[in-house]
């Protein structure tokens with residue numbers, strides 16, 4: 001009886017889960033097995049390819065660069081997107097216009113954004129020529145050691161994306177919350193810190209995570225604007241692809257996936273901890 | 284009552300000519316009112332008449348377009364909410380969803396930096412009288428409506444405010460719970476002697492709880508008085524119609540006497556001349572079967588303790604309440620009709636006259 005139920009349940013779930021397995025699970029499985037030398041065209045079980053990423057400086061620095069390109073813009077964007085989201089809540093002149101304008105970068109593909117930034121901030125570029133009139137020069141921020149133009153591009157692309165999610169998070173807070181806090185003695189700032197920010201936190205962290213994962217895989221900006229050494233893993237993956245080194249591609253892909261999963265796992269652990277009942281109370 | 288009549292007698296709350304307009308039409312016309320220390324005053328009015336707006340102005344959540352708010356004689360019109368000594372229970376309760384019940388109640392104590400010992404004492408007291416001890420570690424989303432209401436109340440009471448504001452705190456609850464919480468609220472008021480301004484659109488709630496009722500309609504104070512005065516002797520037509528069921532009877536006045544449509548002369552409490560209106564409650568009218576009577580029974584409803592009759596008298600419809608142990612009068616019976624007691628000629632309120 002029970003077995004029959006389980007069977008029919010599995011049959012019912014098959015279309016959904018099957019689709020996921022086929023389109024998502026299978027490639028993932030290939031990447032994972034490929035990275036340890038198994039699967040079609042593999043050389044047999046080995047950790048060599050994975051180990052290579054941590055041994056060879058080009059790859060090891062590449063991994064660090066990937067994390068740098070993912071974390072830096074995400075953190076910096078947070079400092080722009082949260083105030084922007086708050087500003088967009090205020091009744092003010094021109095709010096509707098600002099509300100439409102700030103979303104424009106969302107509609108610009110990453111590669112175009114990269115070229116836009118290039119023509120703007122390059123030495124000899126648009127800003128440089130303007131500055132020349134007042135006897136100044138643009139500092140070198142394209143293909144510089146810190147990948148400043150890459151970070152700038154990510155910020156430019158991610159700000160509206162994050163602000164959109166965070167505006168939603170703040171907007172979902174019931175309208176009586178802040179008045180309630182204020183009438184209980186909280187200043188505008190303390191009401192924000194003690195009530196609004198914690199209530200919007202799930203939205204803010206979700207936005208930050210999405211941006212992190214997006215930037216972790218970014219390809220266009222680092223290859224156009226970034227330094228030639230070290231290159232982040234996605235760019236290195238493309239180079240390996242041109243040389244047909246599939247085992248290395250699998251290995252780098254696997255490492256990137258693991259990095260993203262580690263961050264996600266940390267996120268879920270933290271939220272689960274902070275939502276555990278009783279923790280909030282110091283009774 | 285002049286302005287400088289001494290600080291010791293200053294009312295807990297006094298509003299002078301408060302006005303508010305959001306965009307175009309005014310939501311509040313110049314509104315003045317006072318609440319004395321220890322009093323339980325209700326602002327009663329239909330939905331949308333500006334009750335919440337008035338409360339928000341008193342707490343400082345919104346600024347009035349004009350007028351003055353005084354708390355214990357001090358002008359607080361331009362103080363931010365956190366610097367006014369009052370607490371509010373919202374229509375929606377507005378409990379902080381990310382804090383436990385205990386932390387919700389402690390929030391104000393922390394914000395106002397009440398010393399630890401004093402804070403603990405107040406906390407324990409309020410938690411005790413609101414019966415929240417077993418719920419302190421729960422999150423608000425795991426509470427029933429009535430429990431949330433008690434937490435919201437405790438969170439306000441623990442502040443020991445000069446003025447406690449309550450914005451329809453019972454309107455989201457079912458009828459049974461509303462009745463029992465209404466009694467709890469009154470008991471709490473008696474225990475804490477907190478000066479309270481209560482907002483509701485429910486006339487039964489207003490009449491059963493208040494020392495005084497301020498009747499509000501379309502942004503104007505219509506009439507103010509004790510529940511008994513407003514119910515038994517309304518001066519305004521709006522008051523008569525809003526509180527309980529009544530008959531607005533057209534009369535022809537001549538000084539202190541007025542002729543009713545059924546030919547009876549009734550005494551007026553205030554002189555009037557010519558066509559006018561009085562309010563006669565359904566229980567102030569009497570009918571008895573009389574084949575030559577001026578009225579006809581058109582409808583009757585058995586309500587338990589009494590029977591509500593609809594009668595027609597020369598084209599006017601009236602409602603009459605009779606004890607249910609008196610013999611029933613059938614539909615279509617001709618009856619004699621008479622009014623008990625005297626009445627006050629009614630005035631129209633400025634807003635509704637148009």
Ligand SMILES: Nc1ncnc2c1ncn2[C@@H]1O[C@H](COP(=O)(O)OP(=O)(O)OP(=O)(O)O)[C@@H](O)[C@H]1O
Pocket residue numbers: 305306310328329330331332333334335336337484
């Ligand atoms: N922020 C606002 N902007 C414009 N108009 C508003 C605003 N808030 C309230 N109003 C209007 O002011 C009037 C009074 O609203 P208010 O909330 O004070 O009514 P209320 O008496 O509390 O009603 P209820 O019993 O339904 O709570 C309404 O007509 C409402 O539409």
Ligand SMILES: [Mg+2]
Pocket residue numbers: 334335336374450451
């Ligand atoms: Mg209201």
